[in-house]
Amino acid sequence: MSSMSEEREALRSAVADYLDANYPIDKVQRIADGKEAVPADAWLKLSQGLGLAGLVIPEEFGGQGAGYAELGAVLQEFGRTLAPLPMLSSAALGTLPFLLATDDTVRRPYLEALASGEATAALALTEAAGEWPVTAHETTALQAGENWHVSGSKSFVLDNGGATFYVVSAQTENGVGIFVIDGADVTREALNAIDLTRAQSSISFEKAPAIALAVDAGDTIKQLQELAAILISSEQLGGATAVMNMFVEYAKIRVQFGRIIGSFQAIKHMCANTLVEVEKARGAAEDAADKAAAGQDDLALSASLAKVSCSEAFTNATLTNIRVHGGIGYTWEHPAHLYFRRSRSSSALFGTPAQHREALLVGLGY
Amino acid sequence: MTTSTDTSTDLEAFRAEVRAWFKANGKRIDDHSAVEEADGETVDYLARARGFMNKLYDAGFSGLSWPKEYGGQSLTMNHQRVFNEEANGYDLQSSPFMVTLGMCAPTLLQYGTEEQREEHIPKMLRGDEVWCQLFSEPGAGSDVAGLTTKAVRDGDEWVINGQKVWTSGAHFSKFGLIVTRTNVDVPKHKGITMFIVDMSSPGVTVRPLRQMSGGSGFNEVFFDNVRVPASNLVGEVDHGWMAAIGTLMNERVSIGAGGGGLGRGSGTPQFDNLSELATHVGKKNDGATRQELASIYVEERLIQILGDRMRAGMKAGKAPGPEGSIAKLSGSELGKRSADMAMTLLAESGQAWTDGDEIAARWAGSLLGSPGGAIAGGTPEIMRNILGERSLGLPKEPQVDRDMPFKDVKTN
Numbered sequence: 001m002s003s004m005s006e007e008r009e010a011l012r013s014a015v016a017d018y019l020d021a022n023y024p025i026d027k028v029q030r031i032a033d034g035k036e037a038v039p040a041d042a043w044l045k046l047s048q049g050l051g052l053a054g055l056v057i058p059e060e061f062g063g064q065g066a067g068y069a070e071l072g073a074v075l076q077e078f079g080r081t082l083a084p085l086p087m088l089s090s091a092a093l094g095t096l097p098f099l100l101a102t103d104d105t106v107r108r109p110y111l112e113a114l115a116s117g118e119a120t121a122a123l124a125l126t127e128a129a130g131e132w133p134v135t136a137h138e139t140t141a142l143q144a145g146e147n148w149h150v151s152g153s154k155s156f157v158l159d160n161g162g163a164t165f166y167v168v169s170a171q172t173e174n175g176v177g178i179f180v181i182d183g184a185d186v187t188r189e190a191l192n193a194i195d196l197t198r199a200q201s202s203i204s205f206e207k208a209p210a211i212a213l214a215v216d217a218g219d220t221i222k223q224l225q226e227l228a229a230i231l232i233s234s235e236q237l238g239g240a241t242a243v244m245n246m247f248v249e250y251a252k253i254r255v256q257f258g259r260i261i262g263s264f265q266a267i268k269h270m271c272a273n274t275l276v277e278v279e280k281a282r283g284a285a286e287d288a289a290d291k292a293a294a295g296q297d298d299l300a301l302s303a304s305l306a307k308v309s310c311s312e313a314f315t316n317a318t319l320t321n322i323r324v325h326g327g328i329g330y331t332w333e334h335p336a337h338l339y340f341r342r343s344r345s346s347s348a349l350f351g352t353p354a355q356h357r358e359a360l361l362v363g364l365g366y
Numbered sequence: 367m368t369t370s371t372d373t374s375t376d377l378e379a380f381r382a383e384v385r386a387w388f389k390a391n392g393k394r395i396d397d398h399s400a401v402e403e404a405d406g407e408t409v410d411y412l413a414r415a416r417g418f419m420n421k422l423y424d425a426g427f428s429g430l431s432w433p434k435e436y437g438g439q440s441l442t443m444n445h446q447r448v449f450n451e452e453a454n455g456y457d458l459q460s461s462p463f464m465v466t467l468g469m470c471a472p473t474l475l476q477y478g479t480e481e482q483r484e485e486h487i488p489k490m491l492r493g494d495e496v497w498c499q500l501f502s503e504p505g506a507g508s509d510v511a512g513l514t515t516k517a518v519r520d521g522d523e524w525v526i527n528g529q530k531v532w533t534s535g536a537h538f539s540k541f542g543l544i545v546t547r548t549n550v551d552v553p554k555h556k557g558i559t560m561f562i563v564d565m566s567s568p569g570v571t572v573r574p575l576r577q578m579s580g581g582s583g584f585n586e587v588f589f590d591n592v593r594v595p596a597s598n599l600v601g602e603v604d605h606g607w608m609a610a611i612g613t614l615m616n617e618r619v620s621i622g623a624g625g626g627g628l629g630r631g632s633g634t635p636q637f638d639n640l641s642e643l644a645t646h647v648g649k650k651n652d653g654a655t656r657q658e659l660a661s662i663y664v665e666e667r668l669i670q671i672l673g674d675r676m677r678a679g680m681k682a683g684k685a686p687g688p689e690g691s692i693a694k695l696s697g698s699e700l701g702k703r704s705a706d707m708a709m710t711l712l713a714e715s716g717q718a719w720t721d722g723d724e725i726a727a728r729w730a731g732s733l734l735g736s737p738g739g740a741i742a743g744g745t746p747e748i749m750r751n752i753l754g755e756r757s758l759g760l761p762k763e764p765q766v767d768r769d770m771p772f773k774d775v776k777t778n
Contacts, residue, residue: 248758248759248760251760252759252760252761259761260761262754262760262761263760263761263762263763263764265747265750265751265763267760268750268751268754268755268760269747269750269751269754271753271754271758271760272749272750272751272753272754272757272758273750275692275753275754275757275758276692276695276696276753279672279689279692280668280669280671280672280692280696281668283668283671283672283675284667284668284671287671305664305667305668308660308661308664309664309668354657357656357657357660357661357664358656358657358660360660360663360664361656361659361660361663364637364641364663366641366650366656366659
């Protein structure tokens, strides 16, 4: 039922093979547990191998020149495997502001560094909890001659342990702008995240030297937020599919009362309910990614539809996963909790389902 | 889906045509539409709906993505999408044709003979032939393959005896697709044969059943030595089960996500109706109401996207898979939730109202119709079994009669 083209399917399958070989779930668990570290050059290697860091960066800047639909397919694989690499944080969200920027001389060095995998970027819009879409930017940017300085703080930044540079929104005298600051110029405080596979931080910066990507960029910031919701939805869809496969496979082998548990209607129907939710979420996520790829201007409705349905499908699937597995599913050793954690975290990021539902009504003029 | 005929210029020109046509010929859906829908079961309504279908066909808007040689337009799914968008808000008067176009016509396209297709499909698209689907029996509801209506060969004819039930529209159908038992010495799925039956044949008796909603859209149909020419055979003798499954899969998509040759399932009528109702009762700014309203919008859009993807898949040559059950399940759940939400908004006035309160009357009708919507085309439990077993590959429910000759099977 997937609408994926053959080319996109080939890319997805290559990424799947790589992640399965290099980040099997038991390894991800050891990393989440702090028993093993992600090699420092992991991202660089992946960038050189499959070009994922520069997947959506145009070829003239050293990237692959792929579109949002391909990016969505790749994000599904990262969501499926929970590989602790900055695919969503840097290659997708961190790269977006540079893709949307128009001045090539300004963006070129960043895009080239990102495409090579040598640098990572993190998008930092949110300042306070529960703030989505972000409309009030207390962070300020002041211009002094050719130079800009930004002061303020941002929170819930996905940065995989620290990004090379941060892209922040900040209030200027002429509207809200988008600025790049060096990772070395921020004070980073790691947050205690329920998701053990993705680091988050709050960052603060005082008169940090900044490069302006765009000034008076309200529309671009709106677009960034819509795309962020769409991209994390693809990742959520991958996670939902993974846990569904996990408990369906278990239901096919686990025997109780002399029968394979998947032959009991109670269990079979739990599995079917998840399939229903996941397939509908797939429609919404892929439809939104296709619309982003087609360059549709106003993605607000599609983004909210995808974020609501993927959040709910993923969240419910992770709970069903634990239930079908029974007691074993509630142990630390079983990976079920990693997905459960990821689902609750992703559901809250870039707009909760409740916020997106309200946004949908407003968008429909109600 | 991109072909040489759906460039954006073509689509925009097509959009303008559709828009102009509806402006001149369409009827806007207003508060009375539910009342019309309720008597969609009557012969009067059928006559009006048929007039509309004739006009739609003559204008070249029937069967947009269906083959030209059978009266369709051989256009793309994008044309269908554009048509749906433009048709949004107009009364398509399509309910009498849903079984004909959503279920019987696709079955004929796939399993019928060339003669059968040429003879019937253009008439179906034009609204001149309404068909019904004669599957369920009193003793075989969820277990369709347990049917006992018999067909026996007699020279160039087959003789049918038995009883069908829950047959929507049998009272105004010209033809029916019937599944019959033709061999009792083989397991139940292997001795089933499908025929086209002329509903005006001697020996056919149609008796309307009154439903809990008060309506009479369903019937029981009796077959007493009904003779059917051998040329009415659909598919092969004893191998009608696959064709039946095909019909049922189309049925699930059609019931759940709209479909057929018409472009039902366009727009977001539940959301539109409920948001109007919320405003009407002064709850527009109530937080819980807004959340539930938005959830209904989301559900409605998700089902549309799913339906579009399934129809695009079918057009690309894929028979509808078990995924049709997703649409079926979701559609009935949405119907229930919408009715529940309306009754919450209406409070006391949802359960008793004065004459002329059309809003209350319409939602009461919707409430009373929703349990039937869940059962029609297979219960939610059967849908979940299908999804669990056929889509996810879980072990089948233990079936003691699956490999037993039908004559040894215990029936109700």
